[in-house]
Amino acid sequence: MDSLLLEADCIVVKVGSSLVTNNGEGLDRQAIAAWADQISHLVKQSRQVVLVSSGAVAEGMQRLGWKKRPKAVNELQAAAAVGQMGLVQMYESCFSKHGLHTAQVLLTHDDLADRKRYLNARSTLRTLLDLGVIPIINENDTVVTDEIRFGDNDTLGALVANLIEADALVILTDQQGLYSADPRKNPDAQFINHAVAGAPELEAMAGGAGSSVGTGGMLTKILAAKRAARSGAHTVIASGREPQVLVRLAAGEAVGTHLQAGQVKLMAKKQWLADHLRLSGKVIMDDGAVKALREDGKSLLPIGVLSVEGSFERGEAVACFDQRGQEIARGLVNYSASETSRILRKPSADIAQILGYVDEAELIHRDNLILL
Ligand SMILES: Nc1ncnc2c1ncn2[C@@H]1O[C@H](COP(=O)(O)OP(=O)(O)O)[C@@H](O)[C@H]1O
């Protein structure tokens, strides 16, 4: 089989903390220079590449002389602020040898959950790529709280792939790819060459982080592949230590684990909706509404809503559950939580009388709804 990167024009490459910092030993200049060489090679083939790089916390700890990863959020954030300086300096100096400019882009989940900021981030990244600049992306660790955290850069890499509608996501890590079990703990684990992204059996194979500086382990990589597939991006998980790995992948060599995007690509706005990691509230639907959504391709009307949880405003994303507690869909509401609680179980014709005004007959219009 040819590599899934052979035909990819736009590629997101994610490198993990363990690789960038040589397992917490400080920035690995040789490795970073080697990836910069390879990415420059791809750019010269007229491909567009975005780099999502971890390593700020690990590098900050090294610079501050901290031996153990701190638990306190303020200390982690301080380490990230110190380490991010080293990270971008290193990338800038390695890419400048190839005559390429780099740009630092730090994102939080809030930036991508807000539609305007999302579109802004997309347009900035596309402009940078059109200018031939390499965006170097990381989570904005210094300002994030648990509520707005991506949590790991595998997820961030997938969201960036969705954001710019990349053709492929390459996750470089300290293993050759995915094995049937964590190879650090199970030496007999079998290597997985190829699978469909999102196949349920993959999640059972993946364990947590094996290194002391990585955070997500293999599970977040498998989930990232599933997420990236929503915008049609294939995912490759490969070793960042494999010589010329990116160049070989782009030339068609099937190095690493290839996770093929098997599903139909979602429309851009629906992808954005699917990428919300946290929602403002939820509505519980009766069985008639579940059927209307699932089987008849209809919008969600207030009459099919039994109850409301959380506080949301018009235009925010909410989860739609059935009475048995299963999330069926998510969508953008036309009415706030307090308005919804007044019009639920009522026909749309009564909205004007109850609220004194009508915005829309639907609580969530079909165009603003995705089924899960
Ligand atoms: N099924 C698996 N196949 C390969 N690696 C696995 C698996 N399950 C868990 N792992 C662990 O995931 C680690 C990579 O994740 P992580 O430490 O978070 O690295 P990174 O910094 O690259 O994100 C590997 O070193 C390995 O120990």
Ligand SMILES: N[C@@H](CCC(=O)OP(=O)(O)O)C(=O)O
């Ligand atoms: N934003 C953090 C990234 C943490 C993270 O996800 O690390 P990893 O699991 O190595 O990709 C940092 O730069 O340290």
